[in-house]
Amino acid sequence: MNDLYARHRRVLPDWLALYYDQPLEITHGEGRHVWDAQGNKYLDFFGGILTTMTAHALPEVTKAVSEQAGRIIHSSTLYLNRPMVELAERIAHLSAIPDARVFFTTSGTEANDTALLLATAHRRSNTILAMRNSYHGRSFSAVGITGNRGWSPTSLSPLQTLYVHGGVRTRGPYASLDDSAFIEACVEDLKDLLGHTRPPAALIAEPVQGVGGFTSPPDGLYAAFREVLNAYGILWIADEVQTGWGRTGDHFWGWQAHDRNGPPDIVTFAKGIGNGMSIGGVVARSEIMNCLDANSISTFGGTQVTMAAGLANLSHLLEHDLQGNARRVGGLLIERLRAAAAQDSGVREVRGRGLMIGIELTRPGTDEADPDRAAAVLEAARAGGLLIGKGGGHSTSALRVAPPLSLTVAEAEEGAAILESALRSTQ
Numbered sequence: 132m133n134d135l136y137a138r139h140r141r142v143l144p145d146w147l148a149l150y151y152d153q154p155l156e157i158t159h160g161e162g163r164h165v166w167d168a169q170g171n172k173y174l175d176f177f178g179g180i181l182t183t184m185t186a187h188a189l190p191e192v193t194k195a196v197s198e199q200a201g202r203i204i205h206s207s208t209l210y211l212n213r214p215m216v217e218l219a220e221r222i223a224h225l226s227a228i229p230d231a232r233v234f235f236t237t238s239g240t241e242a243n244d245t246a247l248l249l250a251t252a253h254r255r256s257n258t259i260l261a262m263r264n265s266y267h268g269r270s271f272s273a274v275g276i277t278g279n280r281g282w283s284p285t286s287l288s289p290l291q292t293l294y295v296h297g298g299v300r301t302r303g304p305y306a307s308l309d310d311s312a313f314i315e316a317c318v319e320d321l322k323d324l325l326g327h328t329r330p331p332a333a334l335i336a337e338p339v340q341g342v343g344g345f346t347s348p349p350d351g352l353y354a355a356f357r358e359v360l361n362a363y364g365i366l367w368i369a370d371e372v373q374t375g376w377g378r379t380g381d382h383f384w385g386w387q388a389h390d391r392n393g394p395p396d397i398v399t400f401a402k403g404i405g406n407g408m409s410i411g412g413v414v415a416r417s418e419i420m421n422c423l424d425a426n427s428i429s430t431f432g433g434t435q436v437t438m439a440a441g442l443a444n445l446s447h448l449l450e451h452d453l454q455g456n457a458r459r460v461g462g463l464l465i466e467r468l469r470a471a472a473a474q475d476s477g478v479r480e481v482r483g484r485g486l487m488i489g490i491e492l493t494r495p496g497t498d499e500a501d502p503d504r505a506a507a508v509l510e511a512a513r514a515g516g517l518l519i520g521k522g523g524g525h526s527t528s529a530l531r532v533a534p535p536l537s538l539t540v541a542e543a544e545e546g547a548a549i550l551e552s553a554l555r556s557t558q
């Protein structure tokens with residue numbers, strides 16, 4: 132155990148997730164690569180945790196942050212803040228939510244907490260619908276609506292949460308259904324739940340489950356849910372913390388794969404927008420956002436230096452059509468990985484869209500999850516110079532591939548080759 136690891140173990144919580152038998156200390160990055168303290172170079176196929184959206188050390192972001200830091204880092208939202216207003220204007224426009232208001236937080240957890248605060252106040256109900264296998268953050272209330280109970284089985288939530296089918300499909304009774312039968316079964320389940328409870332405030336869902344192993348429900352699931360929700364006056368909150376900003380390739384927001392009729396009532400975001408700077412937030416139409424009458428702030432939400440990073444990062448993303456790049460390069464990558472998986476009886480499926488690709492590992496010839504092999508593949512990939520992720524909670528048999536959206540074709544091929552050999556060496 133190296134000295135830093137020993138010190139980490141002494142002073143930080145045991146439950147703080149740490150990858151690898153001999154954890155890495157990353158000291159710097161550039162483009163799609165990072166380097167460790169020993170000078171080893173890695174191709175980064177996890178982009179922080181989907182936080183490095185454009186590229187490591189993107190010059191425009193570095194310049195914007197250092198220039199802003201040289202002027203002022205934070206003056207609080209008690210005063211007018213130009214970069215915050217500008218980023219809010221851009222996100223409000225991109226959200227397609229009519230008369231949208233944006234509230235900035237410092238994390239995805241706090242964004243979801245705020246969405247719960249808004250929805251419960253607006254609908255006067257503390258019952259929330261959430262998806263099985265979901266992950267929404269680590270605060271008391273976010274853990275309380277997280278369906279991936281493996282992640283925090285001891286939590287006692289202040290909310291009443293009802294879990295809806297639609298999140299997990301790889302195993303269990305729903306696995307054999309085709310897309311329309313699956314949607315129908317999930318809608319029936321939702322109706323059945325609503326018939327036995329007082330009206331919930333909202334349904335919160337990730338368009339593609341992130342920590343749950345990049346599992347996508349069939350397109351159209353949430354549009355079908357929405358018809359039912361509308362009939363009961365229940366709000367729909369899309370948690371776009373992992374899926375926003377073009378990551379899924381075909382769409383700018385993950386919800387767009389599901390619902391052509393218009394945006395959700397509330398969208399939460401975080402991760403990639405700051406390219407590693409801590410920006411989270413909530414977008415909702417003013418009628419919902421303004422249902423809180425308290426005079427409130429989030430001390431570090433909207434701080435100038437993070438907003439400057441967000442503006443520079445978003446401009447780069449849009450000007451270079453990184454969503455289109457995610458679609459094209461992600462399409463090639465998934466094909467390569469599917470071809471490799473066809474030779475491997477322990478790969479149950481390679482799924483995903485854009486640069487959000489999940490590889491589900493099961494013990495050969497069975498439906499049984501194989502988290503040990505996932506851990507072994509992670510180690511083997513690292514030894515080959517590639518960093519990838521895996522699912523959390525009870526989804527640790529899924530590998531997660533989510534490079535920065537500027538990934539080149541050559542890098543996709545290089546990473547796929549390393550991953551193929553990591554899969555071969557662990558069969």
Ligand code: PLP
Nearest residue numbers: 238239240266267268341372373
């Ligand atoms: N929502 C989703 C979908 C997430 O994946 C995460 C984190 O992984 C969160 C919320 C919580 O975000 P944060 O870790 O920034 O608090």
